[in-house]
Amino acid sequence: MSLPRIAVDAMGGDHGVRVMVSGAALARRRHDKFKFLLVGDEARIKSALDDHPGMREASEILHCEDVVKGDEKPSRAIRRAKTTSMGLAIQAVKNGDCGAAVSAGNTGALMAMSKLALRTMPGIDRPALAALLPTLEEHDVIMLDLGANTECDARNLVQFAIMGAAYSRIVTQKPAPRVRLLNIGTESNKGTDDLQRAARLLKEAEGLEMQFDGYVEADKINRGEVDVVVTDGFSGNIALKAIEGSARFVTDLLKSAFTSSLRSKIGFLVSRPATELLKHHLDPNNHNGGVFLGLNGVIVKSHGSANADGVANAVAVAARLLEDDLTHRISADIGKVALRDSGNGSAVEPEDDEESVAGK
Template sequence: MIRISLDAMGGDQGPEVVIPGAAKALERYPDARFLIFGIEERCRPYLERFPKLAAASEFHHCEIAVRMDDKPSQALRRGRWRSSMWRAIEAVKSGDADVCVSAGNTGALMAMSKFCLRTMANIERPAIAAIWPTLRGESIVLDVGATVGADAQQLIDFAMMGAAMARALFGIERPTVGLLNIGVEEIKGQEEVKEAGRLLREADFLSLNYHGFVEGDDLGKGIVDVVVTEGFSGNIALKTAEGTARQIGGYLRAAMTRTWRAKLGYLLARDAFDRLREKMDPRRGNGGVFLGLNGIVIKSHGGTDVEGFAAAVEVGFDMARNDLRQKISRDLDLYHARRMPARAEMQASI
């Protein structure tokens, strides 16, 4: 049984999307159980519409909700111990839940998660990992917004965490990992990226297979299982891809309704267009995973709909069921155990 804590007040629409989304996820994962945190007078009317979800849930009233425009520092001062976001995270810390899912303010969610759960040993900064649709299926891209700027060691940490997530989600024993760069040549890019590439080549990890540098146009090709970058460029890449998907969808809708012949062509090829729309649907990849914390937290898009929030809940279910945190912890322990003799030898020579 996987126990999922929900911040029912998070997102642009709060319980109007969160509760029906959880109900939809429960249909697909009937052995899930929920702890729902929110303002009772707003949540109860929606919860009463879904008796199966109500039977599989515990509801906890909270005094306040973190606003989408709250600064992280404001959210911590105002929302610690009383907000639905904090209490949903705290349920993971206490062991009452296996994973937390929120569509709330990203900065506040990250700040509260770091404060409440703390980062794992040997991890300086957490990362947000996104599931990326590709021509070959799906890849993982991180960081997409948690850490602006990263040194070589932090990029290596991201690589190990992303590889552990790929094993948990895709069942790949030794995922391929690439570093996002402005070219595939080793002489190109920022010094931090080049240094991370050198260290990854020399490390010979058992948990991942380092592919080398990848460029922006490789993201959709799926040539690697995990793409590693720092949060500034990763977030821009994510938002660009989502915007491009919507742009292409708009072009297709306009083209298919322009003339009666186009409408007829759409009817004849409707199944193909439906499959294309499904593959391009950003909701399918909704649910960024906070990696590097002592607990699993899933960030849903704030403006998502019911289907999108259900997808985020399902990502959390899969991460908890496949022991993501334990896989990351084991990989980090093995890596740093191998580093210690080399570091001691280097310091002795100095």
Template sequence: MSDMSRIAIDAMGGDEGLAVMLAGVARARRRDPDMTFLLVGDEAAIRAGLANHPNLSQHSEIVHAPDVIAGDAKPSQAIRRAKTTSMGIAIDCVKQGRAGAAVSAGNTGALMAMAKLSLRTMPGIDRPALAALLPTLGDNDVVVLDLGANTECDARNLVQFAVMGAAYARTTLDLSAPPRVALLNIGSEEQKGTDEIRDAAQMLRAAPHLPMTFTGFVEGDRLSRGEHDVIVCDGFSGNIALKTAEGTARFVADLLKRAFRSSVRSKLGFLISRPATELLRDHLDPNNHNGAVFLGLNGLVVKSHGGANELGIATAIGNAAKMVKADLARRIATDLGNFEAKAAA
């Protein structure tokens, strides 16, 4: 098995500690026995933790890293310590071709800065974007990007995000047709929105050769209806949309808990409706949709939620493995090259 099929794991990142990271890696391998790993971090601690996962030990290599990036570290500080930290070394494993992707649950700003500096952007990509999956009422999740890497974007950036997001959707989602791509806007009418959004829409409408179906504009209240496969926006709007969606999901869950505890009758009602409420909980659980990816770099880096449990870690690793097997970077380069060629013609 080639080195590019390995996944480099920042074993020291995340809020829940090494034990949860290793449990997540082990769970991911049980789902896909072809996986192999580079476990990056304190060698003695990792070796001791692997005693609880003997099967994982046989398919993992430990890469020692003497240092760890703190959760509150500034990106500028993190970059200076890239060569000694578990996060920086995991990314370098991708750069050196020792791994096909890196997964970290550590400091998002530090991870973004290190990944951009080490891997650089792909030819033809002006800015990388952070993409993630959100649950919907449809058969599949929806890809949303950018989620915070770029607070201001021009029309060209948004078009590139659309190309990258569509390639990611074809890789990750179980689609039977080209992905449906929309631009996040304050209205669905063509005259609505900023000049950048309207210009991006015009460019996408003029590119029917791309492997996607451009559906126009979508408003924030339609994000989770399952009507689109990819939703494109600038990082400022995307980050607000993501945090609002996550907060709403927690609000609904907490409201249900309060309602079911309000009286004896409500508690009896909960017992009757428990299968439905558990289905709702599982659907909204961020651990089932975990793993944001930095698209547009010369290598794959996946960001897990810092507080993810072992299920969430396994989900992020599984998404990383899918992208490696599908050669996502090549798909993006091909699609972008076709777009640029047609535009020039």
């Protein structure tokens, strides 16, 4: 099957052009059907391609020297959308030149430019950032929103649940993923009014391809007991960073323990297969590729610090969502739910002007 090209923001990320090109090349070695539009400084991209001659026939270069900086405000980045590698990669999706775009650059800028260029899908008020997190079970858990929307009402949370379930069906192949709302307790009377309204709407909805049964607490996110965890971007971002910090804490603690004495070093050699498995499971590169769900196009956010393996995984996520037509799945599911107001007398309107999308 021939896939649409994937635009790669070759200038984004902490490690620059060589890692982005190497990641794309690694993805192509695993799946030779991939085609790329590499956006960035042509001379640097051509130099990086010298290490991957097989990529030349599969790639086109779109020259661009301007880069969105890591600390750049989204409002400023939006105004340079037509001159930056990130903006041009997104524009390639809007124009239909590519089916998806992958960037390891500034998350806020990527979201702001993507929303203004691609707009949200019919029936979706706000896009959400979703990512895969490791669990004790075979499948990863999808969590959203992870920072795109700091404040969300019941309507937004229901839309996030529908989008997350559609994504999960692609990843897990489960016909009805287990969906839960993140809360401070599992009792029906716990949480904010918006959480309780969202729970009622999801329980009353008919025809959705998911299993919804209330709430999940943060300590159960990685247990494998749920397939999709839904929350607002403020809580989701805090939870994500706490999980990532805990993973680094465990690996650093083990490293310190195993190097503290000769006996510990011998113990490390004996247990090395198990510790290597743990390291692999906790490595964020193996779960790389956050997705902005709810847009009229596929945009994948790679970790800024991702190595070539991580970038390759982000590219693979983009390709899989194209293959399984995620946007069509979301459109079909959102049409099954008639979302009324959020409980305050009016529906939430999408924020389309530059300042409201980009922030200050």
